[in-house]
Amino acid sequence: VNPCKDGYFMVGGGHDRLWYRIWRTVGQTRPDLEDEILDDKALRMVVARLPHLRQVKTYTVLADWQKDYSRADAMRELLAQQVASGGVNYVDEVAEDPHFKYRGHVDQVEDRLYGKVLYGTTPMLAHKAPARLKWIGRPLGYDNEEVYLNLLGLGREKLGDLKKRSVI
Amino acid sequence: MATAPDFETYCQELFDYKTAFGKPEVLKGYRVLSCTQYILGPSCASYLAELGAEVIKIEAPRRGEPMRHTTPFNEPLLYPLSRWVPEAGTGLGFFGANPNEEFVSLDFHRPEARQAMLELAAKSDVMVQNYRPGTFDRWGIGYQHMSKVNPRLVYQWLGGFGGWGPGRVRASYDILGQAMGGAFGITGEAADRGGTPAKHTIWLADYWGGMMAAVSILAALYWRDTVSGEGTFIEYSQVHGVTRMLEYSLPLYGRYGVRRERWGNWDTELCVHGIIQCGKSSYPGSKNPQEAEVGYILVSAHRDEDFKKLCDVIGKKDLATTFAKHDDRVKAENQGTIYDALEAWAKDKTKEDVATLLDKAGILNQPVWNAKEVSEHPHWKMRGAVQWIDDPTYGDLHHQGPAFKMSDTPPRIKWALKPVGADNERVYGRLLGWTKEKIAKMEEAEVI
Numbered sequence: 001v002n003p004c005k006d007g008y009f010m011v012g013g014g015h016d017r018l019w020y021r022i023w024r025t026v027g028q029t030r031p032d033l034e035d036e037i038l039d040d041k042a043l044r045m046v047v048a049r050l051p052h053l054r055q056v057k058t059y060t061v062l063a064d065w066q067k068d069y070s071r072a073d074a075m076r077e078l079l080a081q082q083v084a085s086g087g088v089n090y091v092d093e094v095a096e097d098p099h100f101k102y103r104g105h106v107d108q109v110e111d112r113l114y115g116k117v118l119y120g121t122t123p124m125l126a127h128k129a130p131a132r133l134k135w136i137g138r139p140l141g142y143d144n145e146e147v148y149l150n151l152l153g154l155g156r157e158k159l160g161d162l163k164k165r166s167v168i
Numbered sequence: 169m170a171t172a173p174d175f176e177t178y179c180q181e182l183f184d185y186k187t188a189f190g191k192p193e194v195l196k197g198y199r200v201l202s203c204t205q206y207i208l209g210p211s212c213a214s215y216l217a218e219l220g221a222e223v224i225k226i227e228a229p230r231r232g233e234p235m236r237h238t239t240p241f242n243e244p245l246l247y248p249l250s251r252w253v254p255e256a257g258t259g260l261g262f263f264g265a266n267p268n269e270e271f272v273s274l275d276f277h278r279p280e281a282r283q284a285m286l287e288l289a290a291k292s293d294v295m296v297q298n299y300r301p302g303t304f305d306r307w308g309i310g311y312q313h314m315s316k317v318n319p320r321l322v323y324q325w326l327g328g329f330g331g332w333g334p335g336r337v338r339a340s341y342d343i344l345g346q347a348m349g350g351a352f353g354i355t356g357e358a359a360d361r362g363g364t365p366a367k368h369t370i371w372l373a374d375y376w377g378g379m380m381a382a383v384s385i386l387a388a389l390y391w392r393d394t395v396s397g398e399g400t401f402i403e404y405s406q407v408h409g410v411t412r413m414l415e416y417s418l419p420l421y422g423r424y425g426v427r428r429e430r431w432g433n434w435d436t437e438l439c440v441h442g443i444i445q446c447g448k449s450s451y452p453g454s455k456n457p458q459e460a461e462v463g464y465i466l467v468s469a470h471r472d473e474d475f476k477k478l479c480d481v482i483g484k485k486d487l488a489t490t491f492a493k494h495d496d497r498v499k500a501e502n503q504g505t506i507y508d509a510l511e512a513w514a515k516d517k518t519k520e521d522v523a524t525l526l527d528k529a530g531i532l533n534q535p536v537w538n539a540k541e542v543s544e545h546p547h548w549k550m551r552g553a554v555q556w557i558d559d560p561t562y563g564d565l566h567h568q569g570p571a572f573k574m575s576d577t578p579p580r581i582k583w584a585l586k587p588v589g590a591d592n593e594r595v596y597g598r599l600l601g602w603t604k605e606k607i608a609k610m611e612e613a614e615v616i
Binding site: 001003007010012050051079085086087088091092093094097099100103105106108116117118120121122123124125126129131136 | 234237238241242328329330332333334335336338339340341343344347348349350352353354364365366367377380381383384387388391396398400401402403404405407408409411412413414417418419420421422423425427428
């Protein structure tokens with residue numbers, strides 16, 4: 001994750017096939033930077049790129065390119081070459097992302113007690129018996145009657161007594 | 169009535185990890201196919217394997233999945249990679265997400281492979297895969313195909329952005345999921361203290377995603393075995409999973425339009441409840457740069473009485489008066505004042521010095537430990553959180569133990585990993601009934 005024009009940007013492409021696609025993308029507007037990387041024999045194989053100073057070089061050159069690109073523009077260019085990449089989203093951007101909205105990753109639920117709440121929905125999507133959000137939470141002791149009367153079969157009198165003595 | 173043992177003795181006997189191998193395995197009898205790579209998919213299958221499921225991991229022939237070749241600073245260490253490539257090894261990056269599994273090789277692109285996959289699916293309970301969305305459908309081994317040969321199959325797909333939606337056709341990595349899902353935006357030092365969004369060192373979204381998927385699988389097996397008799401198709405989007413764990417960030421933005429920001433090693437809801445720097449190294453005179461570094465310690469004293477005690481310890485009684493109420497302490501500008509005072513006090517101390525003083529005052533604290541300190545701590549050793557295992561292939565290995573303890577059916581680590589294709593004969597021979605000649609032919613043709 002490195003800085004770009006309007007925030008921070010992530011590029012993933014350690015393996016050779018993706019590595020060269022990254023620099024092909026960079027070379028479209030900054031051939032000098034593409035050359036700088038391709039001319040460096042030490043950076044040609046995935047395993048050779050890991051030492052600290054070589055990573056510094058890689059990310060310095062990459063940041064030089066992406067400083068002129070917004071997160072959206074950089075992502076468009078790199079995705080055209082099938083390179084996994086994306087900007088660091090702030091919370092408001094997560095809430096407005098069209099893909100997330102379309103899929104319902106973030107949803108506005110109408111909670112009976114608390115009104116409209118924006119919520120990160122469950123990612124456990126099972127097609128026949130999907131997980132779901134029914135309510136976000138309830139006040140302390142809200143379900144006392146349901147549980148103690150119906151589940152445990154305590155009478156109203158006993159329930160009143162427990163309440164009075166602050167047991168429940 | 170005999171006297172019951174005290175709670176500690178009771179737990180220690182019940183959960184002693186050294187007795188695990190004498191007890192039954194909770195998921196024994198379930199067979200899981202794992203066509204997974206990197207960490208997200210493998211960790212999902214490995215949790216089931218720790219619990220005793222028979223997990224068959226299926227990788228590309230000869231060289232295996234890419235995580236075997238992803239290793240810190242390019243030192244593989246675990247040789248051989250496979251019987252065909254003995255001169256190469258498996259990297260430590262593979263460690264921790266593949267224990268207890270059977271390893272077979274198969275080239276999914278080949279028509280013979282499709283047939284083998286369908287035969288395996290017919291004899292399995294669960295299928296886990298994390299290739300790009302739609303890839304396995306294209307190869308004829310998606311849920312639509314496998315559920316025809318086995319309607320009871322629970323099929324878990326994991327990946328970046330999900331199988332549908334305008335942004336679906338993208339690869340993903342853990343750090344891309346965390347960047348886009350919103351986690352990095354709220355992680356790292358605050359901007360006005362010179363911080364930037366930070367990535368987690370651990371591939372948290374992968375390990376957490378694998379766990380969410382494992383929970384979905386167990387729920388689907390429950391539904392199959394006790395309710396419906398049917399399998400199900402489950403999708404897990406890594407980016408979605410990150411958004412799910414943003415806690416109050418989304419409700420806050422939705423209702424008040426406030427965008428949650430980074431707050432570093434402090435806490436937005438509690439103060440004091442954060443990590444402070446101690447000015448002295450715990451290893452004086454060490455030439456190792458990691459040991460020469462100063463120490464850090466977590467301090468939690470957000471309740472009024474604890475905060476007062478803390479102010480006494482650091483000799484700043486005035487702070488206890490000025491910020492007597494938590495509502496005042498937790499305000500952003502006041503947190504700076506309080507933590508600066510704590511660090512000024514800790515400047516001439518090691519993290520152990522600070523811990524001793526805080527322990528004496530009854531204040532919750534924990535020095536930030538490195539891997540060596542964690543490994544050597546008697547508590548973790550006794551619990552088996554870290555343990556030496558006698559790996560059948562690789563010998564003595566220092567390994568993380570399963571984090572969940574179960575008294576009667578404990579999870580366990582049987583082996584850390586195996587070379588690519590180590591179980592080809594067992595799985596293809598015994599399970600699918602291939603003859604020795606067929607196995608040899610498939611190997612020759614590099615189908616397996």
